[in-house]
Amino acid sequence: SQTIHQWPATLVQPVGSPLSLECTVEGTSNPNLYWYRQAAGRGLQLLFYSVGIGQISSEVPQNLSASRPQDRQFILSSKKLLLSDSGFYLCAWSATGGNSPLHFGNGTRLTVT
Amino acid sequence: DQQVKQNSPSLSVQEGRISILNCDYTNSMFDYFLWYKKYPAEGPTFLISISSIKDKNEDGRFTVFLNKSAKHLSLHIVPSQPGDSAVYFCAASGYGGATNKLIFGTGTLLAVQP
Numbered sequence: 001s002q003t004i005h006q007w008p009a010t011l012v013q014p015v016g017s018p019l020s021l022e023c024t025v026e027g028t029s030n031p032n033l034y035w036y037r038q039a040a041g042r043g044l045q046l047l048f049y050s051v052g053i054g055q056i057s058s059e060v061p062q063n064l065s066a067s068r069p070q071d072r073q074f075i076l077s078s079k080k081l082l083l084s085d086s087g088f089y090l091c092a093w094s095a096t097g098g099n100s101p102l103h104f105g106n107g108t109r110l111t112v113t
Numbered sequence: 114d115q116q117v118k119q120n121s122p123s124l125s126v127q128e129g130r131i132s133i134l135n136c137d138y139t140n141s142m143f144d145y146f147l148w149y150k151k152y153p154a155e156g157p158t159f160l161i162s163i164s165s166i167k168d169k170n171e172d173g174r175f176t177v178f179l180n181k182s183a184k185h186l187s188l189h190i191v192p193s194q195p196g197d198s199a200v201y202f203c204a205a206s207g208y209g210g211a212t213n214k215l216i217f218g219t220g221t222l223l224a225v226q227p
Contacts, residue, residue: 006156032213043117043202044157044217059214090156094213098206099145099164102215104156 002027006091006105019078023091031093033074038088086112116140117205119218132190134221136203143207148188151200193225
């Protein structure tokens with residue numbers, strides 16, 4: 001069966017520090033991968049998605065970037081964190097093609113102080 | 114512009130009764146709709162989906178209804194159980210192609226009272 005791992009579970013970082021969140025998927029090949037963010041009291045906002053190694057699409061302009069160095073690895077990064085980057089970050093995967101559900105990891109709670 | 118809306122931030126239901134969660138959307142290009150359940154500090158868990166060629170899909174205690182003319186979908190949980198207490202998100206997509214980018218509503222907190 002497929003599993004998705006996301007770490008760390010919680011992170012407290014000062015403003016201006018770098019960020020690296022990692023996500024890996026097991027049990028499937030060539031998945032679509034996604035990064036979402038949930039801000040306090042709001043829905044889930046799509047940040048990035050990837051259909052293959054090295055292929056990244058950004059949905060919203062922001063202080064973050066994403067990379068996919070391996071088929072089942074997805075990384076969310078920032079060179080300098082802002083207070084507004086605080087939130088709950090979720091990685092997800094889906095099978096290729098449309099009309100298939102996304103399966104989420106357990107998320108990372110990021111607090112920028 | 115919020116393309117997927119859940120206008121009820123919370124809902125309280127007695128155990129054993131029916132829970133009805135509602136969702137409205139504005140984009141007529143959406144053709145795939147999903148419901149997710151989320152506990153605090155965890156990722157959302159996929160519950161049930163429906164494609165626009167259907168108006169109902171059932172899976173155990175969960176049934177999703179789609180009214181395309183009204184751009185409205187609902188999730189029925191019968192009978193409701195205390196373990197169903199969570200935040201429920203509806204989501205939609207219509208981009209097709211190689212990806213399945215979901216647009217989410219803001220969620221409804223369901224509390225099932227024993």
